[in-house]
Amino acid sequence: MEKPVNNRAWFLVLPVLLLVAFSAILPLMTVVNYSVQDTFGGNQFFWAGLDWFEEVIHSDRIRAALGRQVLFSAIILAIEIPLGIFVALNMPKKGIWASFCLVLMALPLLIPWNVVGTIWQVFGRVDIGLLGYTLRKLGISYNYVNNAMDAWITVIVMDVWHWTSLVALLCYAGLQSIPDAYYQAAKIDQASRWKVFRYIELPKMQGVLLIAVLLRFMDSFMIYTEPFVVTGGGPGNATTFLSIDLVKMAVGQFDLGPAAAFSLIYFLVILLISFVFYTVMTRQKEGE
Amino acid sequence: MMRRSLNLGFGIAGLVWLAVIFWLTTQVPMRDESKDWTGSLDPGGWMAWTLPTALFFAVIAGLLICFTWLAIRSPETPRKGVLGLMTTRGDRLFISLLGSAFICLIWLGVMGMPLWGGVAAALIYAAAVFRWV
Numbered sequence: 001m002e003k004p005v006n007n008r009a010w011f012l013v014l015p016v017l018l019l020v021a022f023s024a025i026l027p028l029m030t031v032v033n034y035s036v037q038d039t040f041g042g043n044q045f046f047w048a049g050l051d052w053f054e055e056v057i058h059s060d061r062i063r064a065a066l067g068r069q070v071l072f073s074a075i076i077l078a079i080e081i082p083l084g085i086f087v088a089l090n091m092p093k094k095g096i097w098a099s100f101c102l103v104l105m106a107l108p109l110l111i112p113w114n115v116v117g118t119i120w121q122v123f124g125r126v127d128i129g130l131l132g133y134t135l136r137k138l139g140i141s142y143n144y145v146n147n148a149m150d151a152w153i154t155v156i157v158m159d160v161w162h163w164t165s166l167v168a169l170l171c172y173a174g175l176q177s178i179p180d181a182y183y184q185a186a187k188i189d190q191a192s193r194w195k196v197f198r199y200i201e202l203p204k205m206q207g208v209l210l211i212a213v214l215l216r217f218m219d220s221f222m223i224y225t226e227p228f229v230v231t232g233g234g235p236g237n238a239t240t241f242l243s244i245d246l247v248k249m250a251v252g253q254f255d256l257g258p259a260a261a262f263s264l265i266y267f268l269v270i271l272l273i274s275f276v277f278y279t280v281m282t283r284q285k286e287g288e
Numbered sequence: 289m290m291r292r293s294l295n296l297g298f299g300i301a302g303l304v305w306l307a308v309i310f311w312l313t314t315q316v317p318m319r320d321e322s323k324d325w326t327g328s329l330d331p332g333g334w335m336a337w338t339l340p341t342a343l344f345f346a347v348i349a350g351l352l353i354c355f356t357w358l359a360i361r362s363p364e365t366p367r368k369g370v371l372g373l374m375t376t377r378g379d380r381l382f383i384s385l386l387g388s389a390f391i392c393l394i395w396l397g398v399m400g401m402p403l404w405g406g407v408a409a410a411l412i413y414a415a416a417v418f419r420w421v
Contacts, residue, residue, distance in 0.1 A: 007360055026335070029335065029341075029345060030334070030335045030336070032341055032344070032345075033335055033336040033337055033338065033341045034336060036338065036340065036341060037336055037338065039336075043332050043333065043334055043336070044331075044332070045328055045336040045338075047326035047327070047338065049326075049401070050396060050401060050403060053393065053396055054396050054397075054400060054401070057393065057396055057397040058397070265393065268386070268389050268390065268393070271386060272386060272390065275382075275386065279373060283372065283373070
C-alpha cells in the first residue's frame with residue numbers, strides 16, 4: 001500500500017519548534033546580540049562591533065584554555081572508547097550476572113556531576129581521602145591541590161570512572177543485537193578472536209560507537225562541574241578548561257560582551273568538530 | 289492547484305519577511321538628528337536587539353524559507369561532490385554557513401577589521417560549496 005504524502009504534516013512539528021525556540025534559539029539570539037555590544041549593567045547596551053571577537057581570538061588566556069580542553073577531550077576519548085569496548089566485550093551476555101553487571105555499570109551514570117566532583121575531591125585528599133592517604137602511605141608523592149600533573153590525573157581518572165560505563169553500555173547494546181548465526185559462521189570458518197572482533201563485532205557496533213564518540217566528545221569538551229568542584233580550575237590555571245574560563249568571564253567578571261563572543265566561538269568549534277566526526281563515521285559506515 | 293497554493297503560501301511568507309525588515313528599519317533610534325543604525329532597537333530590553341543583529345537573523349530566516357520552498361517545489365536526490373559526501377541543498381547551506389563563520393573568524397584573527405574581505409571570501413566559498421560539494 002502506498003503511503004500518502006502530505007507536507008502539511010510538517011505543521012505537527014510546530015509545538016517542538018516553539019519549545020526549542022524558547023529554550024535554545026531565543027537565548028542563542030540574545031548571546032549574538034550581546035557579543036557585539038558592551039554593557040555596564042541595567043540593561044543598557046552600547047555598540048562594540050566585532051571588537052570582542054578580535055579580543056577573544058587574540059587572547060592568550062583563551063588559547064591556553066582551548067589547548068587544555070582539546071588535550072583533555074583527546075585523552076578522555078583515547079581512554080574511554082577502547083576501555084568501554086573492552087568492558088562490553090567481557091560482560092556476561094545473559095543470566096543473573098548480566099543483570100548485575102548492567103546495574104553496576106549504570107550506577108556511576110546516576111550520580112549527579114557535582115556529587116561526583118565532591119566524592120573525588122574528598123577521595124583524593126591526602127589528609128582524609130582514601131586514595132590520597134593510601135598513596136602517601138605507599139610513599140607516592142600525590143597532591144592534586146598544588147601539583148598540576150596530579151590535578152590532571154585526578155580529573156581524568158574521575159571522568160573515566162564516571163563515563164566509561166556509558167560507552168560500555170552502548171557497546172553492550174550493539175553487541176547484543178548481533179545474531180548468533182554470525183558467530184556460528186565465524187566458528188565454522190575457524191576465525192580467530194581478533195577476526196571475530198574486527199569483522200563482526202566492530203562493524204556491528206559502529207552505529208552505537210558513533211553515538212558514544214559524539215556524546216563523550218561533546219560532554220568532555222563542555223566539562224565544567226566536576227573539575228570545578230575538585231580543583232576549581234587550579235592549581236594556577238592548570239585545569240581551567242573552556243567552560244570554567246567562560247563562567248569566570250561572564251559571571252565572575254561580568255564581561256558579558258567578551259563572554260558572549262567567546263561562547264559563540266566555543267559553540268562553532270563544537271559544531272564543526274561534531275560535524276566532522278559525524279561525517280567521517282557515517283562515511284565509513286556507508287563504505288562498508 | 290497544489291503548486292499554486294504552495295507558491296501563494298511562500299509568497300505571503302516572503303512578503304511578511306520584507307514587512308519585518310521594513311518595520312525593523314523604522315525602529316532604528318535617532319541620535320543627533322540622524323539615524324543611529326547600531327543603536328538599541330528596544331532600549332532597556334534584555335535581548336538587546338540592534339538592527340545589524342536583527343538583519344543577520346532575518347537573512348538566515350529568509351534563507352530557510354527560501355530553501356524550504358525549493359525543497360517542496362522541486363525535491364532533489366542527494367548528490368556526491370568533490371568531498372565524497374552525499375549532500376542535499378540544505379546540507380550545502382549548513383556547510384556554507386559554518387565554513388563562512390570560520391572564514392570570518394580567521395580573517396578577524398589574521399587581518400583584523402574591516403571584515404569586508406572576509407565576507408567576500410565567505411561568499412566565494414559558499415558559491416564553491418554549492419557548485420562542487
